[in-house]
Amino acid sequence: MAEPLKHLIGHQTARDTADAVARAWAPFARAAFLADILPVIDGLDLMQRGQCIADALRRHLPDDFEQAAVILHACLPAKERQGLTGWALLSVNQYVAAHGRGNLESGLGLLKALTSHFTGEFGIRPFIADEPQKALAIISGWVTDPNHHVRRLASEGTRPRLPWAMRLPSLVHDPAPILPILEALVDDEEEYVRRSVANSLNDIAKDHPDLVADFVERHRKGASKERLWLLRHASRTLIKKGHGKALANFGFEPLPDVLATLDVAQHRIAFPGQLAFDIRLANAGGEARTVLLDYSIHHQKKDGSLSPKVFKGKSLVLQAGENVTIRKRHALRPITTRVYHPGLHRLEILLNGVPVATVDFDLDMPQAPGA
Incomplete structure (x- = not known):
């Protein structure tokens, strides 16, 4: 140590x-x-x-x-x-x-x-x-x-x-x-x-x-x-x-022709665990597009409200007519900088800084001994 x-x-x-x-x-x-x-x-x-x-x-x-x-x-x-x-x-x-x-x-x-x-x-x-x-x-x-x-x-x-x-x-x-x-x-x-x-x-x-x-x-x-x-x-x-x-x-313009869909492997996750999700991107336009892909986890706070935290994804060039699937795993585990609370959470995908797709999921926290 x-x-x-x-x-x-x-x-x-x-x-x-x-x-x-x-x-x-x-x-x-x-x-x-x-x-x-x-x-x-x-x-x-x-x-x-x-x-x-x-x-x-x-x-x-x-x-x-x-x-x-x-x-x-x-x-x-x-x-x-x-x-x-x-x-x-x-x-x-x-x-x-x-x-x-x-x-x-x-x-x-x-x-x-x-x-x-x-x-x-x-x-x-x-x-x-x-x-x-x-x-x-x-x-x-x-x-x-x-x-x-x-x-x-x-x-x-x-x-x-x-x-x-x-x-x-x-x-x-x-x-x-x-x-x-x-x-x-x-x-x-x-x-x-x-x-x-x-x-x-x-x-x-x-x-x-x-x-x-x-x-x-x-x-x-x-x-x-x-x-x-x-x-x-x-x-x-x-x-x-x-x-x-x-x-x-840095070349990350609005992306009106890029379509995004989002799927999560599970809508209920036991803590500690991981959120597994697939992002599918399709460039329906006639030109290549530079894409900055990030995602945000909206964590539930003690009062029940949601607080977003952005995580860096990747930068890629999506050719005209191209479709790609990106698989991600996000760990939900004890860390010193966050207190997790059970209940509704949200996953949000951002393309060039703009939210384009969301999925909600529930987080189950273990009960304290004797609870």
Whole structure:
């Protein structure tokens, strides 16, 4: 069994941090620093462990952030020295985010320096929230940095809905200030950077679908295969939701001549089990059609209503007059992200994002012992 994520930070992380700071700053109270951390860190989760070390840094580094930033910068690896890398730098992110506010240039400078050894994406967000114009002016300059980690920080750290990080409501509401950053990096030579751009656009699509569909349309012209991948990945939420223009951007036009029928092997399924179904497609038109086939399971909720979840199927080209049958099996089994309830469920087929056929089925749940 894999180790819990929280073990990425632990006693050795705290000791490594203490050693690095002690080398960089002679007055550092190493023993007192560790005494603040080691007795409590085992009972904390991952982010809390990072914050525990960050809080201890706050107590044992100079109160003046500018002085503390110089010390922490000296804790990073350089040609002539080893230094902190990886998850040990999460706490530095958290320290800078909490105590560097009001020190825009030195705070962002430290995060830019450390991103090559971990990432600075968590730490830069409070600066954007506090001083968006000034912060984004500095961050925008990173898009031409020779270090691809720094270029990626420009796109990843400004994502409106970055997972595990504070949300940036102003950019959720209006992402226009970060579009020039994404424009500048859309053809970056590093896949690592391009994937970040795609993820940022996908974030934006959740609140501004038409904006992202228009962005994709503009950038498809003359696109390389790398940029096409980026644009497709950026459109994944829109395609899944059947956004018309997003589908059209990739050749998935409306399909008035494609007929679909749906059959399920059983209309009553015992849990755990599987839903077996056949999808028959017929192109009654005179031209070949590009078809994006997805399906949706409408799960019953506790209150009896149905909640749909789309699952990706396949993409295919259906020639004029062609008929195909596609057989699918969908597992209905215990998973940590869903609670199943007995009763009516629905299977729905989507072609190019448009529902075309549905079948209802019942799910039987086992009774609890003694019920």
